[in-house]
Amino acid sequence: MSLGSIPNDIKVPLVYIEIDNSNALSGTPALAQKVLVIGQQLGTGTASPLTLNRITNSESQMDALFGKGSMLARSLKMFRKSNDYTDVYALGVADLSAGSAAKGEITIAATTAKAGVIALLIAGESVQVGVDEAATAATIATAMIAKINANTNLPVTAALKAATTETVELTAKWKGQTTNDIDIRYNYYDGEQLPQGVTLTVVEMTGGAGTPDMDAVIAAIPNEWYNHIVMPYNDTQSMNKLRDELVNRWGPLKMIEGIAYTAFRGTFAESGAFGVARNDYLFTCMGTNKAPHSPWEWAAAYAGQASYSLGIDPARPLQTLVMTSLLPPAKEIQWDPTERNLLLGDGIATYMVTPSGEVAIEREVSMYRENSYGDPDPSYLDITTPATLGYLRYSLRVMVTNRFPRHKLAGDDVLARLDPGQPVVTPKIMRNAMLELANNDWVPKGLMEDFDGFKETLEVYRDSSDQNRLNCVFKPDIVNQFRIFAALMQFKL
Structure with a gap:
């Protein structure tokens, strides 16, 4: 009889022993987790657009590759604050050829100003502007522009609005409707107050227009397994394109499934409407409310915690896990349990604010709510379900290919x-x-x-x-x- 690959007709003495590893494994090898983070880069970055770059924990690497203050650099930094372990790859998208960058304004009024500090918060980052005794609106505006532009990690630049001396105009560093979600506010933290005699009028970021060519983005994603994908674009066309790609990867011929993490910034009504407009079992969307940080940073922080935890145990719930460094909305507009329960039914994942002010995942629902007939279908309610199914399929495949x-x-x-x-x-x-x-x-x-x-x-x-x-x-x-x-x-x- 034949035995392994030892020939039947061998005549040279003496001992021939083949080693066979097909029964060596009694369990499943660990499923290596890979994360793909998509986002816009600036022209100052050294990375070629639509090329894959492996990311370490070095913030200087992120800035060098994609530009300081870019969407992608800021997203990667936020991801690493919640997860400094998982293997991460970044795919930069060049600035849009067509479209516009959002603009916002801060108008200063000063009457017999007293010395103090203006505590701005731009995209969740503190900007402290000193005010001298008897400072004018013009001098305060000049100081504010200098302080904002000195922080190159911000996603905006500042300049004096044309034909004014007291209005600071903020302009996003890239084009697209995503720039409308950059937050501007002041006196966020308890105890902060404007110097006596100084008032500010803030105009929110508006006017950002344009979406990326998602066909090109998806074509640039290698045919490799990315278990988790950070999706910063939540317009319908972009999400539909990625949805189709995820469903294809989920199928039996590829079996390289991934879960996409996105976020939506808006009121309770706006967030609910966004959720019910979709029905995606491989997407999970965190509703941010009117929080200081931008949605793409929320998506990155959410994916950071989820990818780390699900990599350890795909069936374990993510509730109570803190998304490090995210700031919650102002207390007076935070959603109550009733509102959050309704949003969960709309396919919007929710968070809770801990007693210490941290933002923690409350429930990681997917955006899937109904079957193809429009009837309620809770089979993919939580993203732990596709994560668990993906592991079971992986372990079965590994067993078959190793043993037989x-x-x-x-x-x-x-x-x-x-x-x-x-x-x-x-x-x-x-x-x-x-x-x-x-x-x-x-x-x-x-x-x-x-x-x-x-x-x-x-x-x-x-x-x-x-x-x-x-x-x-x-x-x-x-x-x-x-x-x-x-x-x-x-x-x-």
């Missing part, structure tokens, strides 16, 4: 007569291998429950039309998440 890489296929009737070491797989052998995988990997890792039900319904059989094909139907009962504890207290007197 060059095997012959036969019916179960040959089992009693096979020589030991024969590379033959039968439906029964494959079924037992899958039961072993479920019992030794999926159940102990807390990814699947009801092993007896899985065993009873597991079917492995040869295809009736192709005798070289082995078919399988398996029904894992994936674990759920502990989201709600409900109790009724019935007391006696």
Whole structure:
């Protein structure tokens, strides 16, 4: 008989021992996590647009590649504050050839000004502007422009508005409708107040227009596995393009599924309307409310925490995980539990503000709500579901390719007569291998429950039309998440 790759007719003595690793693994090798962060870069960056760059934890690297204050550099910095471990790749998008950059204004009025400090907050970053005794609006405006432009990490530049001496005009560093979401405010933190005699009038960033060529962006994404994708563009066309790509990657022919993280900045009504307009099971969108940081930074922070945690355990809920460095909206406009519950039903992921003012994930729902007939469908309610299913598929594929890489296929009737070491797989052998995988990997890792039900319904059989094909139907009962504890207290007197 033949044994492995040792020839049957070899005559030279003495010992020939082949090493076979097909049964070496008793579990599943760790699934390497890769994150793709998409975002606009500035012309000052050294990276070629639409090329992939592997990112370390160096902020100077991010600035050099994509430009200081760019969307992509700021997103990467925010991602790394929540996750400094996972393998990250960045895909820079050149500034739009058509479109416009948003502009905003800060108008200063000063009457017998007292010395003090103007505490600005631009895109979540503090800008402190000193005010001298008896300073005029013009001198304050000049000082403000200098302080803003000195902080090159900001996504805006400042200049004096034409034909004025007291109005500071802020202009985004890139074009596109995303620039409308850059926040401008003052006196955000408790205790901050304007110097006596000084008032400010803020005009929000507006006028940003234009969206990227998502066909070119998607074409630039390598045909490789990115488990998590940071999506900064939430316009309908861009999201539809990425949705189609994600669904294609999720399919059985590619099996390189990924979850996209985006965010939406708006009121309660605007956020709900945005959520119900979509129905994507591989997207999760965090509603930011009118928070200081921009949506693309929220998406990056959200993806940072999610990618790290789901890489450890794809079935474990993300609730209470803090998205480091994000600032919450002002207390008076933060959404209450009723509003957040409604938004979750609209397909918008929510956050809570901890007693110490940190922003923590509350529930990581997907944007999927309805089946193809428009009826409610909670099967992909939380992104832990596709994350868990993706791991189960990965582990099954690894088991099959490692254990049966060059095997012959036969019916179960040959089992009693096979020589030991024969590379033959039968439906029964494959079924037992899958039961072993479920019992030794999926159940102990807390990814699947009801092993007896899985065993009873597991079917492995040869295809009736192709005798070289082995078919399988398996029904894992994936674990759920502990989201709600409900109790009724019935007391006696």
